[in-house]
Amino acid sequence: MNAAVRAVVRVGLYTGSRVFFVYEVSAGPKPKIPHPHHNPWEKGGDTGTRTGTGTRTGGHRDTDRDTDRGSLGDLLLGWAGQWCAPHWSQFVPYWSQSEPRLSKKLPKTRAGMGGGREGWTQGWTRGWMREWTRVDPGMDTGMDAGMDGRISPCSHPCYHPVLPQTRDGGSRLNIIIVAEGAIDKHGKPITPDDIKTLVVKRLGYDTRVTILGHVQRGGTPSAFDRILASRMGVEAVMALLEGTPDTPACVVSLSGNQAVRLPLMECVQVTKDVTTAMNEGRFEDALKLRGRSFQNNWNVYKLLAHIRPPATKVGGTGEGLGPGHPNPTPTPAIPTGNGVLDGFEGLAFGMVEEIGWNTVGNWTGLGGSKLGTKRTLPKKYFEEISANISKFGIHALVIIGGFEAFMGGLELVEGRARFEELCIPLCIIPATVSNNVPGSDFSIGADTALNTITNTCDLIKQSAAGTKRRVFIIETMGGFCGYLATMAGLAAGADAAYIFEEPFGSRDLQANVDHLIEKMKTTVKRGLVLRNERCNENYTTDFIYNLYSEEGKGVFDCRKNVLGHMQQGGSPTPFDRNFGTKMGAKAVAWVTGKIKECSRHGRIFANTADSACLLGMRKRSLTFQPIAELRQQTDFEHRIPREQWWLKLRPILKVLAKYNIELDTSETAHLEHLTRKVLVPEATL
Numbered sequence: 001m002n003a004a005v006r007a008v009v010r011v012g013l014y015t016g017s018r019v020f021f022v023y024e025v026s027a028g029p030k031p032k033i034p035h036p037h038h039n040p041w042e043k044g045g046d047t048g049t050r051t052g053t054g055t056r057t058g059g060h061r062d063t064d065r066d067t068d069r070g071s072l073g074d075l076l077l078g079w080a081g082q083w084c085a086p087h088w089s090q091f092v093p094y095w096s097q098s099e100p101r102l103s104k105k106l107p108k109t110r111a112g113m114g115g116g117r118e119g120w121t122q123g124w125t126r127g128w129m130r131e132w133t134r135v136d137p138g139m140d141t142g143m144d145a146g147m148d149g150r151i152s153p154c155s156h157p158c159y160h161p162v163l164p165q166t167r168d169g170g171s172r173l174n175i176i177i178v179a180e181g182a183i184d185k186h187g188k189p190i191t192p193d194d195i196k197t198l199v200v201k202r203l204g205y206d207t208r209v210t211i212l213g214h215v216q217r218g219g220t221p222s223a224f225d226r227i228l229a230s231r232m233g234v235e236a237v238m239a240l241l242e243g244t245p246d247t248p249a250c251v252v253s254l255s256g257n258q259a260v261r262l263p264l265m266e267c268v269q270v271t272k273d274v275t276t277a278m279n280e281g282r283f284e285d286a287l288k289l290r291g292r293s294f295q296n297n298w299n300v301y302k303l304l305a306h307i308r309p310p311a312t313k314v315g316g317t318g319e320g321l322g323p324g325h326p327n328p329t330p331t332p333a334i335p336t337g338n339g340v341l342d343g344f345e346g347l348a349f350g351m352v353e354e355i356g357w358n359t360v361g362n363w364t365g366l367g368g369s370k371l372g373t374k375r376t377l378p379k380k381y382f383e384e385i386s387a388n389i390s391k392f393g394i395h396a397l398v399i400i401g402g403f404e405a406f407m408g409g410l411e412l413v414e415g416r417a418r419f420e421e422l423c424i425p426l427c428i429i430p431a432t433v434s435n436n437v438p439g440s441d442f443s444i445g446a447d448t449a450l451n452t453i454t455n456t457c458d459l460i461k462q463s464a465a466g467t468k469r470r471v472f473i474i475e476t477m478g479g480f481c482g483y484l485a486t487m488a489g490l491a492a493g494a495d496a497a498y499i500f501e502e503p504f505g506s507r508d509l510q511a512n513v514d515h516l517i518e519k520m521k522t523t524v525k526r527g528l529v530l531r532n533e534r535c536n537e538n539y540t541t542d543f544i545y546n547l548y549s550e551e552g553k554g555v556f557d558c559r560k561n562v563l564g565h566m567q568q569g570g571s572p573t574p575f576d577r578n579f580g581t582k583m584g585a586k587a588v589a590w591v592t593g594k595i596k597e598c599s600r601h602g603r604i605f606a607n608t609a610d611s612a613c614l615l616g617m618r619k620r621s622l623t624f625q626p627i628a629e630l631r632q633q634t635d636f637e638h639r640i641p642r643e644q645w646w647l648k649l650r651p652i653l654k655v656l657a658k659y660n661i662e663l664d665t666s667e668t669a670h671l672e673h674l675t676r677k678v679l680v681p682e683a684t685l
Helices: 002-014 063-069 080-084 086-103 124-135 162-168 192-203 213-217 223-242 264-279 283-290 292-305 343-348 379-391 403-415 446-462 483-492 506-520 541-551 564-568 574-597 627-633 645-656
Strands: 073-077 109-113 149-151 176-178 250-255 258-263 318-321 337-340 352-355 396-401 426-430 470-476 496-498 526-532 557-562 612-618 621-626
Touching: 002 223, 002 645, 162 192, 176 192, 223 250, 223 258, 223 446, 223 483, 223 645, 250 264, 258 264, 264 283, 283 292, 292 574, 337 343, 343 379, 343 403, 379 403, 396 403, 396 574, 403 426, 403 612, 403 627, 426 574, 446 470, 446 483, 446 526, 446 557, 446 564, 446 574, 470 483, 470 541, 483 496, 483 526, 483 645, 506 526, 506 541, 526 541, 541 557, 574 612, 574 621, 612 627, 621 627
Parallel strands: 073 109, 109 250, 149 176, 318 337, 318 396, 396 426, 426 612, 470 526, 470 557, 496 526
Antiparallel strands: 250 258, 337 352, 612 621
């Protein structure tokens, strides 16, 4: 929550507003709010709750006092349960009753940061990571890690004979995760002890129970949480400033990768509807009310955890290729079929192995690529690749990798004119720490690298806790793509982030140094400057380090760090595991459909543009885009997309670092109404 408070405070001050803290907001329809404390810029410096739960800037115990102070609006920060508690549904009407009196003095609007029905919420990845780090040492779990069973309040569970099957397949360990509010189809609570008793009595397995409890709520925020909170904080302030007395209270959230504003009372009502549906045993309705993201997650989990393949092989096979440099990416894309070792070169040399269901059982939690990777492109091996496609009866290709995977896909499409064997469905899944593949906002592995950079920056800054004033210059990876430097700068609270996409010169460097010197003359003691490895061939990391060291003499000293390949290692984060799992399942479903669509008289012939696609996250959804169309959107010289969504977040980084710039609000969200969407069929995953 601290990152959200930081963003609200600093963007609020940037817009010329006065910002106040309210500590430990109490519950009730007319809560007694302590005296608001005026908040200077420096108090909003952390990205990590220091103001207590239910924080808001403003106040409402004495509305006359607030309007006398010039309060433009109320901004609430809290978690979903608090938003949906009964007192909030009473609190909003209380606001409305006060409106006529308030409007005589100054119009007030309300916005909040929590979570919409289908959006991201602050803190969710941190809790996710706490659970994952406790469970992972035992074995991989959940949809993120190949869990054997999950029981949640919406699942109306019944006994599945999954555990004996996994043991028969060679597994020595099984883990079942139970939600704290789990109930059976009759509404009776299901506890971990109930599951233990069932397993011991029916199967005779040695079983242990562990309750994670509040460890899931502590710890350092993940990079995703910090960036999410910062984006939502900016959006919430904009919602307040753009609001009128007639604007309904809203919740600021993220749907996919798109900021949204949802009416607060509609969110509360939908959450109440979920509870009602659960109490009445209408579990399918409860799933629908949870939203598309929840439904898709549940369907993918059921697909991978509860369904076992037939004993005999049927239909076509898909191949998994992983060209490009190693990266911390899970590889769950091919649950059955064949795997090609060492990318396109391996396909040319016939390095094809059959992969069974249990073979990939524990792959989700492993970093790197179990199939192996090479940067070799397929063009010089067209004859060998075509021969092996025919030899092994390959009917479709699923290519997992970075920019080389994209370029290799383009070459395979070009080769269709000469080699008929290449006329098969083709799907590319972006997987690279650089996040530089056209057609997708995110790539598998980038979140893991981003967390590594952010955590390292935290440790580096902490190392100077006993030093008066120090600035750190840190070099990140990414090639010409500045995604890691920019997003890590936003997550770690950097003072500057130098990237190739935003050219800079000596005057810009000097302005940054002068700005940091002025900040260091206040209560600020540490500075952080990030540099993308290929942002400028002349202004190297050493050059920037020497410049800051020389110009900062007498005010601060400098240290430099080149993070190197540690950014490419480590266990995949829960976000990457989940993202990779859903991308893999969706890709295989797509190529399966294409195989049927392109089959004629026992042969597969696919040579249309839409038979070779890249699967990527675009704003709110996963979409398939013909790779031929993405060619025009690509800067091949620098291996980056021509347009990159995250560049629009760079002004936020500068505003939070106290630069006097213009904040572009042209793409702020508009108020949307919730719509009830039908359950997504498994076939559309």
